[in-house]
Amino acid sequence: MDAHFEWRDEYNIGVESIDRDHQRLFHIVNKLLHFQEEEKDSQWTCQEGIKYFKGHTLKHFADEEMYMSCVNYEGLEQHRQIHKSFRENTLPALEQELERTNYAPNAVEHFLGVCTGWLIGHTLTEDQAITKENASKWTGLLPGEELAALKKVIVQLVFDMFRLESQVVSDAYSGERFGSGVYYRLVYGGDQDARRQEIILVFEEKLLINTVGKILGFKTNKLDTMLINSARYTAKQFVGRVMEQFPSEECCELKEENLLSYDQFRTVFEHQKPQASLLFNTGGAGYFAYCVFAPHLLEEGVGVPIEMENAMEEVGEYLQNRARQEAEEKADPRPRILLVDDSMTVRESMRRLLSTDYQVAVAESGVAAIRAITLDRPDLVLLDYEMPVCDGKMTLELLRSEKNFADLRVVFLTGRGDPKAVQTLLALKPAGYLLKYLKPDEIKAKVDAFFEKWRTEG
Numbered sequence: 001m002d003a004h005f006e007w008r009d010e011y012n013i014g015v016e017s018i019d020r021d022h023q024r025l026f027h028i029v030n031k032l033l034h035f036q037e038e039e040k041d042s043q044w045t046c047q048e049g050i051k052y053f054k055g056h057t058l059k060h061f062a063d064e065e066m067y068m069s070c071v072n073y074e075g076l077e078q079h080r081q082i083h084k085s086f087r088e089n090t091l092p093a094l095e096q097e098l099e100r101t102n103y104a105p106n107a108v109e110h111f112l113g114v115c116t117g118w119l120i121g122h123t124l125t126e127d128q129a130i131t132k133e134n135a136s137k138w139t140g141l142l143p144g145e146e147l148a149a150l151k152k153v154i155v156q157l158v159f160d161m162f163r164l165e166s167q168v169v170s171d172a173y174s175g176e177r178f179g180s181g182v183y184y185r186l187v188y189g190g191d192q193d194a195r196r197q198e199i200i201l202v203f204e205e206k207l208l209i210n211t212v213g214k215i216l217g218f219k220t221n222k223l224d225t226m227l228i229n230s231a232r233y234t235a236k237q238f239v240g241r242v243m244e245q246f247p248s249e250e251c252c253e254l255k256e257e258n259l260l261s262y263d264q265f266r267t268v269f270e271h272q273k274p275q276a277s278l279l280f281n282t283g284g285a286g287y288f289a290y291c292v293f294a295p296h297l298l299e300e301g302v303g304v305p306i307e308m309e310n311a312m313e314e315v316g317e318y319l320q321n322r323a324r325q326e327a328e329e330k331a332d333p334r335p336r337i338l339l340v341d342d343s344m345t346v347r348e349s350m351r352r353l354l355s356t357d358y359q360v361a362v363a364e365s366g367v368a369a370i371r372a373i374t375l376d377r378p379d380l381v382l383l384d385y386e387m388p389v390c391d392g393k394m395t396l397e398l399l400r401s402e403k404n405f406a407d408l409r410v411v412f413l414t415g416r417g418d419p420k421a422v423q424t425l426l427a428l429k430p431a432g433y434l435l436k437y438l439k440p441d442e443i444k445a446k447v448d449a450f451f452e453k454w455r456t457e458g
Contacts, residue, residue, distance in 0.1 A: 009039050015067055016313075017063055017067075017445060018060075018063065018127045018425075019065065019179045020242065021093075023061045023065070025060075026243045028049070028052050028202075032045055032046075032049045032110070034048065034136055043098075043103040045108075046098050046108055048097075049355070050091065050094070050095050050250070053091055054087075054091060057245050061083040061087065062084070065083070084144070089144075089244065100231045102253050104424070105278050113441070117387050122148075123271075129206070130169055145275055146225055147171065149245070150242070150245075150276055150278070150290075150292075151168050151171070151278060153241075153242055153282070154242060154278065154290055155167075155168070155237060155280075156243065157346065158160060158280070158282065159326065161211075161234075161238065162211045162285075163288075164211070164282045164285050165282065165283065166280045166281065166282045166288075167280065167281055168278060168279070168280055169279040169280060169281045169287070170278070170279040170367070170369070171276075171277070171278055172277060172367075173277040173278060173279035173289050173290075173291065174269060174277070174363070174364050174365065174368045175265060175266055175269030175270075175277075176361075176363055176368050176371055176372040176375070177262060177361060177375065177376055178202075178204055178279075178287045178371070178374065178375040179201050179204045179206070179286070179287065179375060179376070180204070180205040180260065180326060181203060181204055181205065181207075181260070181263040182202070182203045182208060182223070182228070182231070183200060183201075183259065183260040183261070183262065183264070184196065184200065184201045184202075184203070184231075184232065184235055184257070184258075184259060184260070185199070185200045185257065185258040185259075185260055186198070186199045186200075186201070186235075186236065186239055186254060186255060187199075187254070187255045187256040187257070188243070188254055188255060189255045196210035196255065198292070198293040199239055199290070199291065200233050200260070200265065200268065200291040200293070201238075201239070201288065201289070201290060202265070202287075202288060202290075202291070203231070203235075203288050203289065204213040204286035204287045205223060205286075206221070206283055206285070206286045207276055207282060207286025207288055208223065208227060208228075208231050208286075208288065209221055209222075209223070209227070210285040210286060210309055211234075211285065212230050212231045212234050214229060223319060223322075224319070225312065225315050225316055225319060228259075228318070229312075231293070232257070232290065232306075232315075234353060234391075236254065240291075240441050241390045241456070242244030248372060256340065257306045258306060259306065259314065259315065259318040261321065261322070261325070264326075267277070267345070268293070270344060272293050272346075272423070273293060274291055274293055275292045275293060276290070276291070276292040276293070277289070277290075277291045278290045278291070279371070287375070299443060316390050329359070332359055333357050333377040334357060334358050334359050335361075335451055336358070336359040336361070336378040336379045336380075337354060337358045337359065337361070337378055337379065337380045337382060337447075338360075338361050338363060338369060338372055338373060338378040338380070338381045338382070339351060339354075339360055339362045339363070339364070340360070340362075340364075340365070340366065340368075340369040340381060340382065340383045340384055340387075340392075340413075341362075341364070341382075341384040341387070341413060342365060342384060342387045343384075344364070346384070346436065347364065349440075350382070353443065353444055354444065354447060356357050357417075357448070358447070361376070362379065362410060365387060365390060366383075366387055366391060366392070366394060366395035366398075367390050369383065369395055370395065370398055371389075371400070373399065373408070375404060377404075377405075377408070378408075379409070379451075380409050380410075380411065380431075380447075380450065381399075381408060381409065381410045381411070382411050382413055382434065382449070383395060383396065383410050383412055383413060383430075384412075384414075385412045385413065385414045385433075386415070386416075390414055390458055392413075393428060396412075396428055396430065397428075409450075409454070410430050410431055411426075411431050411432045411434055411450060412432075412433040412434065413431060413433075413434050413437045414433055414435060414436065415435070415437060418431075431450065432450055434446055434447070
């Protein structure tokens with residue numbers, strides 16, 4: 001595993017008791033990793049780790065929640081739910097897995113991976129949000145039990161309606177593209193329009209053909225107006241069935257529906273926080289996503305409202321625009337870059353900088369990058385080395401472990417140019433590295449040079 005976590009001053013949130021516990025947690029996790037690397041007693045290592053985390057979560061979580069309550073932190077309930085889930089669900093499940101497998105190497109790796117992932121993701125990302133230093137995108141999520149129920153309802157409905165077995169690929173889908181997609185937005189509300197619920201369904205094109213198209217007896221593998229309209233009504237019934245399981249007097253009447261372009265869909269994800277964002281795979285039939293956005297958050301004008309009078313015209317125009325955009329993308333000779341960075345500012349600034357000469361897609365995490373690369377392979381990945389949960393090193397290792405991506409060109413993005421940091425980067429054998437603090441024209445020149453070098457090498 002060869003992992004080690006160094007405490008940095010920027011991890012402090014300014015609350016002495018919490019910061020002290022975080023530093024202690026770093027020390028304990030590093031100790032666990034050290035024992036694993038030395039191939040010492042795995043059973044003892046994991047038992048001690050479980051014991052520590054049980055004690056830590058009881059006291060440290062209580063201290064954190066007390067502090068949040070004292071400062072009237074608005075994310076207290078969400079934080080409390082995360083604490084409860086880790087304490088009551090994650091730790092017991094890990095302990096059971098370790099005991100069931102007699103502390104097999106895979107189970108130990110899983111345990112340590114969860115420990116380190118929780119350390120980075122929760123301690124260094126969510127806790128930073130307490131002092132507003134790093135506002136979390138994943139706040140306001142549905143409670144854990146309700147989210148689990150939503151997944152179960154959707155999986156069952158997909159089977160009931162289409163006889164397809166579906167699995168949750170991610171419960172933190174961030175809007176990355178998968179294949180040729182259709183983006184359908186539904187807006188629900190009651191008499192008081194101040195509170196609304198926005199649901200966006202994303203369908204891979206082939207999934208619509210394999211489900212609604214199959215029912216209609218379609219012989220073609222292309223979308224047309226009839227299939228889209230049939231899919232709209234099927235989707236409305238689907239969402240209606242889901243909402244029946246989670247009744248709300250405030251959000252019951254369909255107020256508006258839109259067909260969105262991918263850019264419009266991405267705009268929603270860049271600016272809004274989802275209550276639930278689930279990505280499903282139905283095996284060979286295709287992918288779909290079910291995204292629920294907090295009431296009354298989305299701006300007006302995301303797409304043209306579809307009414308009875310303009311439905312045929314709007315669907316026809318949507319298909320024409322979609323076909324034109326896909327044709328332009330296929331004919332586009334520009335190389336394709338996937339930009340991976342947890343900072344929206346960095347993503348947007350670099351996307352604007354590079355989009356003149358390159359097709360640029362973005363991902364906000366290592367996990368999202370893996371999904372995006374699996375679904376749509378780019379020519380180059382610009383990968384932030386320092387990200388929470390799944391950092392650049394872990395992401396590159398995952399890519400290199402897959403035969404299909406072993407030769408994928410990956411260039412690290414980093415804010416550190418000191419010799420030691422550079423040596424660490426190069427030891428991972430990326431295609432290169434790029435310093436974030438360079439001037440925009442220097443960054444662009446570096447990217448151009450990478451591609452020129454590869455073209456020359458053939």
